[in-house]
Amino acid sequence: MSSTVEKIEANKVKLTFSVDADRFEEGMKYSYNKNKNKINVQGFRKGKAPRKLIEAQYGKAIFYDDAINFVLPDAYESAVKENGLDVVSKPEIDVTAIDDNGVTFTAEVYTKPEVKAGTYKGLTFEKPDLEVSDEELELELKKDQEKNARIITVTDRPVQDGDIATIDFKGYIDDVAFEGGEGKDFDLEIGSHTFIDTFEEQLVGKSIGDDVTVNVTFPENYGKTDLAGKPAKFEVEIKEIKYKEYPELNDEFVQDTTEFETLEEYKNDIVGKLLAQKQIAAKNAKQESVLTQLIDNTEMDVPDAMIENDIDIKINEFSRNIQQQGLSLDMYLEYMGQNIQAMRDAYRPMSEKQVKGRLALEAVAKAEGFDATEEEIDAEIKRIAESYGMEYDKLKDVIREEDRKNLIEDIKVQKALDFVTDNVVEAPAEA
Numbered sequence: 001m002s003s004t005v006e007k008i009e010a011n012k013v014k015l016t017f018s019v020d021a022d023r024f025e026e027g028m029k030y031s032y033n034k035n036k037n038k039i040n041v042q043g044f045r046k047g048k049a050p051r052k053l054i055e056a057q058y059g060k061a062i063f064y065d066d067a068i069n070f071v072l073p074d075a076y077e078s079a080v081k082e083n084g085l086d087v088v089s090k091p092e093i094d095v096t097a098i099d100d101n102g103v104t105f106t107a108e109v110y111t112k113p114e115v116k117a118g119t120y121k122g123l124t125f126e127k128p129d130l131e132v133s134d135e136e137l138e139l140e141l142k143k144d145q146e147k148n149a150r151i152i153t154v155t156d157r158p159v160q161d162g163d164i165a166t167i168d169f170k171g172y173i174d175d176v177a178f179e180g181g182e183g184k185d186f187d188l189e190i191g192s193h194t195f196i197d198t199f200e201e202q203l204v205g206k207s208i209g210d211d212v213t214v215n216v217t218f219p220e221n222y223g224k225t226d227l228a229g230k231p232a233k234f235e236v237e238i239k240e241i242k243y244k245e246y247p248e249l250n251d252e253f254v255q256d257t258t259e260f261e262t263l264e265e266y267k268n269d270i271v272g273k274l275l276a277q278k279q280i281a282a283k284n285a286k287q288e289s290v291l292t293q294l295i296d297n298t299e300m301d302v303p304d305a306m307i308e309n310d311i312d313i314k315i316n317e318f319s320r321n322i323q324q325q326g327l328s329l330d331m332y333l334e335y336m337g338q339n340i341q342a343m344r345d346a347y348r349p350m351s352e353k354q355v356k357g358r359l360a361l362e363a364v365a366k367a368e369g370f371d372a373t374e375e376e377i378d379a380e381i382k383r384i385a386e387s388y389g390m391e392y393d394k395l396k397d398v399i400r401e402e403d404r405k406n407l408i409e410d411i412k413v414q415k416a417l418d419f420v421t422d423n424v425v426e427a428p429a430e431a
Helices: 021-038 051-058 060-082 134-147 251-257 263-297 304-323 329-336 340-368 374-387 392-398 401-422
Strands: 003-009 012-020 092-099 102-110 124-127 150-154 164-173 176-189 211-217 231-245 425-428
Touching: 003 060, 012 021, 012 060, 021 051, 021 060, 021 102, 051 060, 060 092, 060 102, 124 263, 134 263, 176 231, 251 263, 263 340, 263 401, 304 329, 304 340, 329 340, 340 401, 374 392, 374 401
Parallel strands: 124 425
Antiparallel strands: 003 012, 012 102, 092 102, 150 231, 164 176, 164 231, 211 231
């Protein structure tokens, strides 16, 4: 097999390669055996007509499609390797010749771009405040009170802010009921801003059994375009009034609901957990900031195909996840009022940053001469095995050479990210 490469534009090439007559004959035999039971030849039962007779009656081309599909994958892969191409897109393949000498293909593909590392040492990051405020602590304690609150039914007063009003409601626009505007026995927490505009405020002061007319206007950016910006009227019946009674925060509450003995011990534990969360968030924010600066400092001309491929991966992964919940991607998009192009557009900024960030970090790894040791490779295989609930030895046995190369690249990229992050100049947070 021979092959040649022609540069079409930056990062795009045309690969020409061929399959000789003997190899293509193997494909033709495969195609004949696959299709002979589907072809009618007078005087023969299906599957019994000789290949030459079929070709004489229908032409050799009847077997070309499956023969080509048989020989193409190996031929394309060999041509890519022979020319040392780092392909980053699906090939656009054409058959340019097919005869007794074999078959010739062309494949237009995008290749990995040349990347020139810019400044990657001494990038800056504003050091965040890692103190846990009294307000943050109180908010966490409030959540515990919420979880342990008692619901008390009220019969002797009207609705107040903070109450839970059980209501029936029906919405109208221009005196016509609209779809999705009706509810029965709905528990609405007053002041939660669950409903639009001043809906909740207009129930304050009303009593059980009252029929209330609530006038509101849908926001201009409301999700349903047929309702956006329109005034609406809701007929509401107040059926029940309840409120939450919160337990007192003291040692007894802590002993009843946690493994701690005193409120002070529990507060210290909450502060420790909040601080750990802040540290993780700060580390992630630092890496994101560093990656953004690194991308800006790196020279690269990234083919759109790389970004589109990354979007494909994300959508396929999302589709697999929702299929496990019994929902197809088409059903999800219909339910959300989206289409696949809108979904791709939503993923694009993230994919672009991840693709460019990966390329920039690969350039740093190359500049610094990073590599992966056998111990690091084994540790990564163990980590993957644990995450998928597999045995380390079994996973190691099935890892292909290509998988191993990808592992090594992942380790080098992580080293580059750690290196760049460790060399950041941290500035104190602005007051």
